[in-house]
Amino acid sequence: MTYNIPENLKGLTETEVEISGKRYGYNTLGEIKKETWISLLIGILKEPMLILLISISFIYILIGDYGEALFMFAAILAITAISFYQDNRSKNALKALEKLNEPLSKVIRNSKIVEIPTSEIVVGDLCITEEGNLINADGKILYSNDFSVNESSLTGESYSIFKNNNSEDNEIYSGTVTVSGLAVYRADRIGKETRVGKIGQSITNITEEESPLQIQIRRFVKGMAVIGVFIFLCVCVFSFINTGNFLNSLLNGLTLAMSVLPEEIPVAFTTFMALGAWKLMRSGIIIKRSSIVETLGSVTIICTDKTGTITQNTMHLKHLYDYKSDTVYGEEEFKSGKLNRLIEYAMWSSEPVPFDPMEITLHQIYEHTQITDQRRNYTLIHEYPLEGKPPMMTHIFENEQKERIIAAKGAPEAVINVSTLTKEEKYKILSEVKKFGEQGYRVLGVAMASFQGNDFPEKQQDFKFDFLGLTVFYDPPKKKIKNVLEHIYDAGIKVKVITGDNADTTKAVALQAGIKNSTAVINGSDVSSVSEERLMQLAKETTLFTRMFPEAKLKVITALKKQGEIVAMLGDGVNDGPALKAAHIGVAMGNKGTEIAKAAAALVITNDDLEKLVVGITAGRRIYANIKKAVQYIISIHIPIILTVSLPLFLGWVFPAIFTPVHVIFLELIMGPTCSIVYENEPMEKNTMKKPPRQLTETFLNWKELTISIIQGLVITAGILWIYQYSVALGNDEIKTRAFVFSTLIFANVLLSFVNRSFYYSIFESFKNRNILLAGISFLVLTLLFIILYVNPVSGFFSVSSLTAKELGLSLLTASVSVLWFEFYKLTKRNMSKIK
Template identity: 75%
Template sequence: MSYNIPEHLDGLSENEVIASRKTYGYNRLESADKNTWLGLVVDILKEPMLILLLIISLIYVIVGDYGEASFMFLAILAVTAISFYQDNRSKKALKELEKLNEPLSKVIRSSKIIEIPTYEIVVGDLCITEEGKSINADGRIVHSNDFSVNESSLTGESYSVFKDSTSEDNHVYSGTVAVSGLAVFQVEKIGKETRVGKIGESIATMEEELSPLQIQVRKFVKGMATIGIVIFLMVCIFSYVKTGDWVASLLSGLTLAMSVLPEEIPVAFTTFMALGAWKLMREGIIIKRSSIVETLGSTTLICTDKTGTITENSMNLAHVYDYHSDKIYEERDFESAELSELIDYAMWSSEPVPFDPMEITLHKTYEQARQKDERKEYRMFHEYPLEGKPPMMTHVFENKRKDRIIAAKGAPEAILHVSRLPESEKAKIREVVKKFGQKGYRILGVAKSYFEGNDFPGKQQDLAFEFLGLTAFYDPPKKRIQEVFRRIYDAGIKVKVITGDNADTTTAIARQAGIINVDDPVNGSEIMNYPEKELIQVAETKTLFTRMFPEAKLAVVKALKKNGEVVAMLGDGVNDGPALKAAHIGVAMGNKGTEIAKSAAAVVIANDDLEKLIVGIAAGRRIYANIKKAIQYIISIHIPIILTVSLPLFLGWVFPHIFTPVHVIFLELVMGPTCSIVYENEPMEKNTMSQPPRAMSNTFLSWRELGISLVQGIMIAIGVLFVYQYTVQNGGTEEKTRAMVFSTLIFANILLSFANRSFFYSILESFKNRNPLLVGISVLVLTLLFVILYVNPVSLFFKVTALNIHELGLCLLMAAASVLWFELYKFVKRREGVT
């Protein structure tokens, strides 16, 4: 794109950039992130499970049992390594997201316009900013073209201010937004030295707000920790009263506390969200906060723009209607002399350096139709920016001979309103507009005006306009867009189209795109007149919202949210900012989106493809489902551990300490990777995107789901304790009983991890969803079990004895019976069609 920048503005050289950076540093606030390698390890060592292991290790050292103490210290290293791996993996994923979220800035260096990451801007740089872009440093304007800026983030004043190099205040400030035109400014302050930087240093240390699911997970873990403390005290007191051995009593209590504490849950949650966001980033879906992945899966309604989202945003000029000849012309006729005035004024009403697709097309049409290009002879010296309801814009140009061109374009209704035409002529033109609209064309009215002197009226609508004609652009629906909307509807998600275009064009394109319920659209001015109750009803029942402006978009989004919808709002312009911010999930377009839209949004789709939003929603549903699977697995497998540790003690069975801390920590080392690594990698079930969205209020396990997990856990406990009693009744020693109980629990754990891959489909069906990590970890766990049973020094340490084939078969049979009954439950669910 050509910016018509004066040649003397050549910017810094590479050596000057290096020198400036040495003096002033990078354009960013000092990072508040203190998560160094050492800090990460210290944070891990603060975890309750690690604290319990340290206490148990010290007790073993005090009583002189150095073998057990050594194993505990090795366990501490293993748990720390797993936690460090998981935390580091999550943080790396989040850092990658931060890099992608870093905006780019245009600068002039060594006489070339280049794009650089914003943090690389240095003092002395010449930065270019234009309509819709955020300003990323403080500086002084050295060149501008109809430049205005919104400084409300600093001043609170909502109106935009026109500035140039000669203005009394010719400075721009980081954090403000260019509203119109273009400016080149020389950077004077960066990073924490900017105005917004001085305000923002305190913001950098603020913690991210927790999502509803995070809050409920934390409450659950705290509740379980409290129960663990109570049980720990009960067991300690009970055991000491019974045995008088305070060391054995303390170890029994700590063993049970370890078995109760579900420390895997918060680790699993953090891992799932961070890696989910990272995987979406690789798909071209940039998530600003990892917790937004949870909300994506709950989306019930999508509000989408039309242009560039549903359509290709190609904006080909298909037809023009010339008012003077009262004829409609096709593309092959655009060089006709009869159309020269209409095409000239359509171009002059556009920006001199166009970036809007329609304006780019108008400039190209002018180039092809005119033998003499007069654009270099004229200078735009006054501008009325796009405004009004419906909107229009007016540009005033003048050449050295003081010849003047005043050109306007905008919504046909807006141009007809300001044109001096009889009502009968306006009605005739409206019929043409309707015909164009019914074919899906996007229509602009074009007019010209005359004005002597420079005392222009405050509003462009106060100028006297002569109507010239209409331009009809065709922006066809994207290929495969019907399939995209079919998948959205299949997922139980509703669609609303919110656009600035007129009703006829929007209805035609919506029908072609496969959107349902497109009759009787409502426009922005009507929206603002509805009382709240009626607005909620209209927002819920209507599908097409046309001639929408920022306040109307915001009103619709708020009304939908009040009605209980989880709203994803797609937008790309400066005017979409408020609605993007208000929606549960603001989604900005990466290619055609303005910086302010990207800043307001929580999600950025890199290639502007609506299909990527479905990918994001599917990922959100998959991650949420997998978190629930992981948590239900954790609850189910903790119950038999708790009961196996506690019941023999409380019921006075012959071997009250069947499990010691060594056995529990081994089981914890098995469960941790299973829930936070294996389940995170679990593919999406085939019925996931054919289910209706979950309610936002259902952010954790329902009583029914919790009940299933409790029953699963109790059934495994019954199987394990049956093996305990069977072995004892048949004269088994403590080592033999422990080996039988331990093996049964390990087999049950592996089978449960496979059974809980789906709470609807069978284990055999789930094998179609390949998850190599699950198979790999299962093989590893079985290998370790056989090492414990059959490698003599290890079996002595674990206080177990080898099992023969019949004993192993009994363990496997009881494990299968205590887990695989769940397959019958799932079979009944499938027969009844209950999900």
């Protein structure tokens, strides 16, 4: 982008920036509290699992079992280290996202225009704002070009105000929005000193709303904690009545409480969300809140703007229709001289410093076709900004000889309606517009007017315009858009187009892009005039919405949400802002999107490639599925631990304390990384994008899924308790029986982590999805098991004996039968399903 900015505006030097920063600070609304390692450590030590471990350690010290106490302290260090690693991993991912999400601002420094993070603006900086930008500091306008600003965030007034350096009010304020043109302003007040800062609208005070999944998981964990406390009390009382030993009874109770508490689940959720968002960021998808990753997988409807999202937004001028000669001209005839007046007025009706692709094209065509460039000889003296339904805009220029140019352009219907044409002439031109629209062309009407004096009409529609002709642009659909839309439809997601363009053009482009449509087109005025009930029906049934303005877009999004749809809205313009904000997921284009669109959106696609949205939806579904797998694994493996600890005690079996805290904590150290590291790394199953989207209100684990996990856990428990009784029946002592039971549970845990990679495909099919972390952790766990069984000092500490090859084989066989039965369930499920 080239800016015609006066050379005397040089900006601050690097030394002046440093001095200003030290004296006045930087452009932030308050110091963000940084977490120290001490606060992190205190947070980790508050976790229930750590509190239980510390309590058990002190009991071991009290009863004089210093070896066990030392192991518990080692376990505390290990869990703390793992928690530090997980916390830092998640926090670093979120910091990277935060840094990428920080808006950039254009400033002039050392006579050069540079982009810097908005937080680095200092007092005295010369800032540049242009159409669609949020203004990021309070200051005075030094230079402007057709500049207007919307100050509704401060004043409540929704209309735009034109300002320049000579205006009585030449101040602009942080938090307001540039509606048109460009301005250079000096930053006089930044951060907390700005008007918006003093009002106290600080982003640091906004708390992130919890997602339904977060709430459901929190409830589940709290429920398990309540159950754990109840069982803990029962075990303590029961054991004390039987033995009369308070410390041992307390130890038994704490062991069981430790086996019940599913502390891995919240850790897994945080890890999955943060790393999911970070991985998407590396793919070119910036997500502002990590919880959005979950919502992405639930999207049921994608509402998209046409220009710049479905199309390339190149706006190539293909034809010009000259009304006077009633002729359509192709590109090769633009220089013929016959079209000079039409081209000239199309350019004058555009912004002097163009931002819109169509206006940039018109300026370029003017440069290439006109013998004399008159742009430097004329000054813009009055403007009517783009407005109306459908919209149009008018510019009034004047030179030193007081010669005037009044040029208008806009939607053909709008320009025709204010032109001095007969009904027959209007009908004829509209028929030309329709022909172009049916070919997918974007059409604008161009007109001119004359006016004496400076008492300009209040509305541009009050001028008497002479219609000049039509500019016909072609904005082709993006490459691979058909393939992208095919993936979206395969995933059971509906697509709706919400655009300001006319019906014919929209239908043609939709057809070229591969959008499925079998219903009539609805325009913005219809959306505004119907009842809420009728709008709900229209929003549900209609695919193409045309001639839409911001309020109409917002109404459609709201109507879809009320019907329980999970809506993603794609847009890049200022007019898309309200709809982007209202949608469950607002998606802005990173390259061609305006700053206001990016600020309103929850997700930004950095390279404007719609295929990235499919990547995001796929990631959302993968992450949601993997969280479910992790939680179901945790439930299934906790049940045998809980029952193996409690049933021998309650049923009065010969070895009531078959597991001690040492064994339980070892199992916990295995399960934590398995669910939060291994399952987070699990690739997507091949049928993920062939399933319909889930409802956002759907319970995280429905009763069927919960029942399956409970049955898995109970079958594993049955196998472990069978091996317990088998060992006792052979006359084995407690140490040998414990080795049998412990080995069977470890084997079952490893097999379960492989089986639960998919609740649909076989374990052999899942091997095709490489997950090196699963293989690595499984190998490590089995290595540790063999060390515990066969290295004497270690086996003595764990109170187990070695097993013969036959005994080890029996333990593995029992675990295999207890876990692999589930493969027959999955086979039955596949045979009954249409998805392969």
